[in-house]
Amino acid sequence: MPADRSPGMDHSHYGYSPLPDRDPLAWPGGQPLALGALILLEHYEWEPPPDAYSLRNPSGGLIKLPAPDYVHLTHREYGHRVGIFRLLDTLERHNVPVTVAVDQLTAMHYPWLIDHLQARECELVGHGIAASRLITSKMTEESEAEMIDESLDFLEKASGQRPQGWFSPEGVESSQTPALLAAAGVRYVCDWPNDEQPYKMTTPAGDLVSLPLFLEIDDEFALWRRRASLNSWEKMIVSAANRLHADGQMSARHMMLTLRPWLTGQPFRIRVLDRALAEITKLQDIWTARGGDIVEAFAAFSAGN
Amino acid sequence: MPLPPHRVDYLPMADRPSISWPNEAKVALWIAPNVEHYEYLPPRDPTRNPWPRSPHPDVQGYAHRDYGNRVGFWRMLDVLDQYDVKCTASTNLAVFDHYPDIGKAMVDRGWEIMSHGIYNTRYLSSLTEKEERDFYLECVETLRRHTGQQLRGMLGPAVSNTIRTPDLMADAGLTYHADWLHDDQPIPIQVDNGRLVSVPYSIELNDVPVFLHHHDTADFVEMAKAQFDTLYEEGASSGRVMALALHPYLMGMPHRIEGLEEILEYLLGHDLVWQATASEIADHFMEHHYEEFVQHSKTINTVQNAR
Numbered sequence: 243m244p245a246d247r248s249p250g251m252d253h254s255h256y257g258y259s260p261l262p263d264r265d266p267l268a269w270p271g272g273q274p275l276a277l278g279a280l281i282l283l284e285h286y287e288w289e290p291p292p293d294a295y296s297l298r299n300p301s302g303g304l305i306k307l308p309a310p311d312y313v314h315l316t317h318r319e320y321g322h323r324v325g326i327f328r329l330l331d332t333l334e335r336h337n338v339p340v341t342v343a344v345d346q347l348t349a350m351h352y353p354w355l356i357d358h359l360q361a362r363e364c365e366l367v368g369h370g371i372a373a374s375r376l377i378t379s380k381m382t383e384e385s386e387a388e389m390i391d392e393s394l395d396f397l398e399k400a401s402g403q404r405p406q407g408w409f410s411p412e413g414v415e416s417s418q419t420p421a422l423l424a425a426a427g428v429r430y431v432c433d434w435p436n437d438e439q440p441y442k443m444t445t446p447a448g449d450l451v452s453l454p455l456f457l458e459i460d461d462e463f464a465l466w467r468r469r470a471s472l473n474s475w476e477k478m479i480v481s482a483a484n485r486l487h488a489d490g491q492m493s494a495r496h497m498m499l500t501l502r503p504w505l506t507g508q509p510f511r512i513r514v515l516d517r518a519l520a521e522i523t524k525l526q527d528i529w530t531a532r533g534g535d536i537v538e539a540f541a542a543f544s545a546g547n
Numbered sequence: 548m549p550l551p552p553h554r555v556d557y558l559p560m561a562d563r564p565s566i567s568w569p570n571e572a573k574v575a576l577w578i579a580p581n582v583e584h585y586e587y588l589p590p591r592d593p594t595r596n597p598w599p600r601s602p603h604p605d606v607q608g609y610a611h612r613d614y615g616n617r618v619g620f621w622r623m624l625d626v627l628d629q630y631d632v633k634c635t636a637s638t639n640l641a642v643f644d645h646y647p648d649i650g651k652a653m654v655d656r657g658w659e660i661m662s663h664g665i666y667n668t669r670y671l672s673s674l675t676e677k678e679e680r681d682f683y684l685e686c687v688e689t690l691r692r693h694t695g696q697q698l699r700g701m702l703g704p705a706v707s708n709t710i711r712t713p714d715l716m717a718d719a720g721l722t723y724h725a726d727w728l729h730d731d732q733p734i735p736i737q738v739d740n741g742r743l744v745s746v747p748y749s750i751e752l753n754d755v756p757v758f759l760h761h762h763d764t765a766d767f768v769e770m771a772k773a774q775f776d777t778l779y780e781e782g783a784s785s786g787r788v789m790a791l792a793l794h795p796y797l798m799g800m801p802h803r804i805e806g807l808e809e810i811l812e813y814l815l816g817h818d819l820v821w822q823a824t825a826s827e828i829a830d831h832f833m834e835h836h837y838e839e840f841v842q843h844s845k846t847i848n849t850v851q852n853a854r
């Protein structure tokens with residue numbers, strides 16, 4: 243629906259809230275900056291169902307090739323087989339606890355990996371069914387609700403824990419998605435990269451917390467879509483962390499790195515992540531946390547105000 | 548990958564048998580110049596237009612690549628000779644017919660010729676099973692006729708494939724398929740008859756995507772060194788494969804060639820590098836590790852079946 247030019251947002255998911263007007267946010271330990279990492283385990287199918295919707299130009303591979311596009315599919319598969327372990331090892335070395343968005347086909351076909359992530363104390367968040375089956379406004383509300391419920395139920399069954407968080411496949415939502423996520427019992431959503439602090443979303447089915455990711459330093463956005471050089475990406479991450487750490491002295495911030503194992507997990511890229519993390523974890527008083535920890539702290543702070 | 552068509556079992560890098568290369572090498576390095584011919588007026592293919600920039604011919608696009616065969620190849624060859632590199636040339640096999648000088652230069656140096664199809668403008672994607680079988684026979688026959696070599700592997704022409712490709716390659720007596728970018732080690736690919744393995748190629752450490760975007764020679768050199776450093780470190784516990792994918796029309800340019808020298812100087816300056824051909828890598832894996840990889844995949848996947 244086109245906007246009606248009245249004050250505030252042109253949708254009802256959340257209200258406008260300029261950061262300088264907010265009560266100063268404080269993390270439980272008083273740190274100015276919470277640092278986290280969201281790893282995406284996304285599955286692309288050889289043959290998605292005929293009515294499924296994919297991005298026109300999904301990242302990875304070379305150019306869009308006629309099916310079967312071995313290059314694209316196997317480039318992505320590299321993440322599940324090889325790249326994921328480089329990311330986990332690197333983040334672990336810098337004491338950054340890990341949040342992983344796991345889609346249903348990954349949970350279904352890589353049970354070894356699910357066990358491994360749990361043994362390494364990763365928080366798992368819902369990520370739909372597959373990257374080749376996006377949630378979009380082309381689907382009915384019923385089928386979207388079914389997709390959300392089914393993928394959450396499956397991840398719960400595979401891991402023994404109900405996911406608290408959600409990141410839509412390829413970050414694509416319909417206008418119903420926040421309400422359907424709240425109805426499915428999701429506590430927080432990572433689809434809206436519009437802030438440096440978590441904030442509350444309201445839906446007819448209850449409240450949600452929005453935990454914004456940092457789109458400009460998202461590996462795919464920077465390295466694939468913008469084709470930034472690795473040195474430039476490294477500088478972006480470090481200077482963003484420095485500035486957020488400084489600005490966070492007045493009102494605390496969070497910074498979630500979005501990382502794809504098929505991309506940053508490549509041998510020549512992993513070293514850059516390692517260098518950037520070595521640099522930013524030198525900052526005094528950084529709180530390294532999982533998505534759910536940050537949301538929990540935000541909820542406790544909000545309840546106390 | 549686990550989803551249909553079921554070609555590869557999941558085998559996480561964190562839990563698999565260790566690979567040992569000859570002479571305790573940490574990295575098996577194969578260097579793959581893509582020696583190509585793009586046709587001036589290619590046959591129409593309903594699935595893909597090789598020259599989308601203008602109605603055919605695209606003289607500019609054609610000539611850019613033709614430069615590789617006239618000039619770039621020879622400049623690259625000098626550098627490859629200087630470092631005594633035994634290449635695996637990813638070759639559009641019609642190059643042997645069009646440019647016998649290039650064919651002879653490769654054969655004289657004992658390079659392995661890997662099929663990259665007949666022309667880079669003729670794709671596998673829409674071939675019938677019969678047509679694709681005939682295609683492999685033609686590739687095998689063309690290579691034998693010009694060089695006496697037995698064809699061992701393929702990178703699909705312009706990385707095109709069909710769902711049947713691995714089965715038909717194995718039926719035609721090929722050993723390895725380079726279109727799988729899923730791993731840093733060779734991996735068994737399930738086929739109807741016989742055995743086939745993937746040998747890791749790269750579309751990242753590859754001059755085409757790097758230079759078609761706005762990266763320059765220094766970026767490529769840095770990437771290659773970083774790729775090598777990581778694999779060399781990891782290779783201490785289990786051997787890794789590194790592929791360096793090159794195109795004479797790009798890397799053979801005067802403003803890039805020094806980058807190739809710098810890369811080779813760095814990579815080959817390390818002791819525990821096995822500079823091999825793709826078929827040597829595939830053969831070593833087949834002989835020493837294929838069976839244990841297959842067995843271990845079964846163990847990993849019992850977790851799956853238990854659910």
